[in-house]
Amino acid sequence: MPFVPAAVPGSTPPAYLAPAVREHDGPGRSAHAEDGRKRRLEYPPAPEPLPFPVVDNHTHLDFRDGEVNVAPGDALDAAEAVGVEAVVQVGCDVPSSRWAVRAAEEDARVLAAVAIHPNDAARAGERGTLDEELAVIGELASHPRVRAIGETGLDYFRTGEGGRAAQHRSFRAHLGIAARHGLAVQIHDRDAHEDVIRILDEERFEGTVVFHCYSGDAAMAGLAAERGWYLSFGGTATFKNNDELRAALALTPRERLLVETDAPFLTAAPYRGRPNAPYLVPLAVRAVATLRGEELGAFCVALRENTARVYGDFEA
Numbered sequence: 347m348p349f350v351p352a353a354v355p356g357s358t359p360p361a362y363l364a365p366a367v368r369e370h371d372g373p374g375r376s377a378h379a380e381d382g383r384k385r386r387l388e389y390p391p392a393p394e395p396l397p398f399p400v401v402d403n404h405t406h407l408d409f410r411d412g413e414v415n416v417a418p419g420d421a422l423d424a425a426e427a428v429g430v431e432a433v434v435q436v437g438c439d440v441p442s443s444r445w446a447v448r449a450a451e452e453d454a455r456v457l458a459a460v461a462i463h464p465n466d467a468a469r470a471g472e473r474g475t476l477d478e479e480l481a482v483i484g485e486l487a488s489h490p491r492v493r494a495i496g497e498t499g500l501d502y503f504r505t506g507e508g509g510r511a512a513q514h515r516s517f518r519a520h521l522g523i524a525a526r527h528g529l530a531v532q533i534h535d536r537d538a539h540e541d542v543i544r545i546l547d548e549e550r551f552e553g554t555v556v557f558h559c560y561s562g563d564a565a566m567a568g569l570a571a572e573r574g575w576y577l578s579f580g581g582t583a584t585f586k587n588n589d590e591l592r593a594a595l596a597l598t599p600r601e602r603l604l605v606e607t608d609a610p611f612l613t614a615a616p617y618r619g620r621p622n623a624p625y626l627v628p629l630a631v632r633a634v635a636t637l638r639g640e641e642l643g644a645f646c647v648a649l650r651e652n653t654a655r656v657y658g659d660f661e662a
Contacts, residue, residue: 396429411610412621450491471512496532581614
């Protein structure tokens with residue numbers, strides 16, 4: 347059975363969920379799950395604070411979800427109140443990548459990752475704008491608050507055969523940008539494990555690799571450990587029938603682990619399907635620590651050290 351974190355008795359949603367919060371521009375999320383069922387749009391209660399601060403390795407503050415639109419600063423305040431001291435704001439296209447850079451300029455609790463998501467790369471290929479968009483990502487990569495290229499990679503779940511050539515070209519271009527700027531790569535890999543690894547090998551990428559929202563099996567986790575790649579886990583580690591992922595988690599060296607929300611998506615159990623936000627990182631951290639048999643405080647310290655190795659100093 348998967349580990350299901352218990353809600354804190356008497357806890358309430360963060361104060362930032364009051365109706366008067368400021369709206370911000372950004373894409374929205376559907377009120378329905380992939381199976382068509384209507385989602386609950388209430389934010390889950392605030393979890394118990396962590397004993398030592400950690401970082402949300404992958405989030406999308408520009409995505410709107412829930413019954414209210416949450417201002418980024420309020421979301422960061424709520425996260426900080428439960429021991430999530432900072433986030434890596436991740437771009438999926440040119441507008442969201444520019445948004446990530448602006449957010450990182452305005453708040454020291456934010457670092458930026460910029461990229462064209464593989465599904466967006468396929469669409470850009472159809473429009474004939476992929477090279478132009480990649481050029482913008484290359485320019486943004488020189489910003490001092492940009493510490494990763496991502497999320498890039500391959501997605502064979504949402505994009506069919508016709509879009510794969512553009513995804514491959516985009517992924518290779520992103521690896522080149524990361525190599526030129528000495529940045530980590532945050533990889534989106536959905537149903538494309540073999541080709542992701544093949545392209546990393548063919549491009550001879552020697553920089554830091556992070557598999558965001560890791561979805562591979564234990565064998566791939568073993569390969570990642572041999573290569574020194576980082577694996578980032580989140581709410582999916584708590585999902586029912588995800589035993590293969592939990593086996594991979596058990597094999598991952600502590601020094602190569604990261605934890606994320608991928609907010610507003612993939613909220614950890616017992617709140618799966620409800621809006622996600624960085625303040626809910628403690629749910630994933632506690633779940634991962636329990637599944638691995640780790641003492642929570644020491645595990646939080648290790649996560650923070652891993653984050654610093656990948657992304658550097660948030661204050662710089």
